[in-house]
Amino acid sequence: MELDRRLLLSHCAVHFLSFAAGLLVVVPMALNGSALKGRCALFSTGYWRTEDQPELTEQPREFSHLVVQQWGPLAACQFVTFVGIFTVLYGAAQGWRCLFYLHGGHDDTLFSSFLTVLLSVCVLFLSGGASVILFLGFSTWCDTVTDSHRRPYSCAESQSVPVYLDVNTSSFYTEFSLAQVSLWCVTALWLAQSILAFLRLYHSHRRHLSGPWLHRDKEMLLGHSLTDSTSPLPSLPSSTPTLFV
Template sequence: MELDRRLLLAHCTAHALSIVAGLLVVVPMALNGSAFKGRCALFSIGYWRTEDREELTGQPEDLSHLVVQQWGPPAACQFATFVGIFTVLYGAAQGWRCLFYLHGRHDDTLFSSFLTVLLSVCVLFLSGGASVILSLGLVSWCDTVTDHDTRPYSCSESQSVPLYLDVDTSSFYNELSLAQASLWGVTALWLAQSILAFLRLYHSHSQHISRPRGPREKELLLGHSPSENGSPTPPHPPTTPTIIV
């Protein structure tokens, strides 16, 4: 198996894995957005309030519930979802191209390979930024839910505790933690794709340099003219003598 074929197979595998990882980002984020009625839990600001409900039940009872002062910016959740959707679409398109190249036994041009490297590096930084935002946002929401670890339960256990909000919080930790892990996996895959794209660019450049050239191209590269290599020069046409009257 030649080197370019191994690189294509590795790139196809990376694209296939990126499709799966991207779906594992998009689906949990969509489910969480639906459960929270379009609100973003990341970087939300709130506090716990304790109220006396004796006037309602007739018995002294303290009820603690979470009060959300401000929900997180929607862009924090939308950014992670965008990276996941783009990864799925790009992975499907590039995976099909890799299979086409494997069947046709050829690779991208130098310019196309360079664009692939540039795009992979750009999306690598975008996915890395989205991973950091999602991780920090989840930590901030967990601090709000657990009241900075003063509650007798952890963040994962708080999804089974009634928070008395007007949203469904029964599975927020499972959804956001799965999206977080998958998004970091997407970032790792974009790093692998950037490396593979660079190796394919280097391989294509090496093949372009070592490609056999014709005699005329070799002479131009060496700076020789055809007459210097022993080829006969064309004879000059005979001149007609001029008669001066």
């Protein structure tokens, strides 16, 4: 198997893995947004309040409920979701394109390879930033629901604790954890895509330099040199004086 075919096959596998990892980012984030009625839990702040709840048959008893002071910015959740959606669409399109190239036996042009490297590096930084945003925002929400870890349960257990909000928080930890792990995988896959795209660009550049046009130019130059070396020398004018009768 040639080097460019191995690179193309590896790049194709990474694209399909990116497609799967992107889906594991988009689906949990969409489910969480639906459960929270369009709100974003990332970077949300609040506190626990203890109140007396009167009942008809029993004495009033104390109960705690979560008070959300401010929900997180929607841009945080939308940015994370955008990176996942772009990864899904790009992975599907480029994966199909790689399969087409493998079947046809050809590769990208030099300019197209350069654009692929540039795009992969840009999205690598975007996905890395989205991963950091999701990590920090999720940590802030965990501090809120566990009262800065002063509650008698962990963040994973808090999704089964009633918080008495008008939204469903029964699976937020599972959704955010899955999206976070998947987004870090997406970032690693974009790094792999950047490296493979650079290797394909380098290989395409070498192939461009050693293409058939270079051999034709060499043959033309060699042929021109041989023609010059075998051409007869110009005759010099005779120095013998001419006798007139």
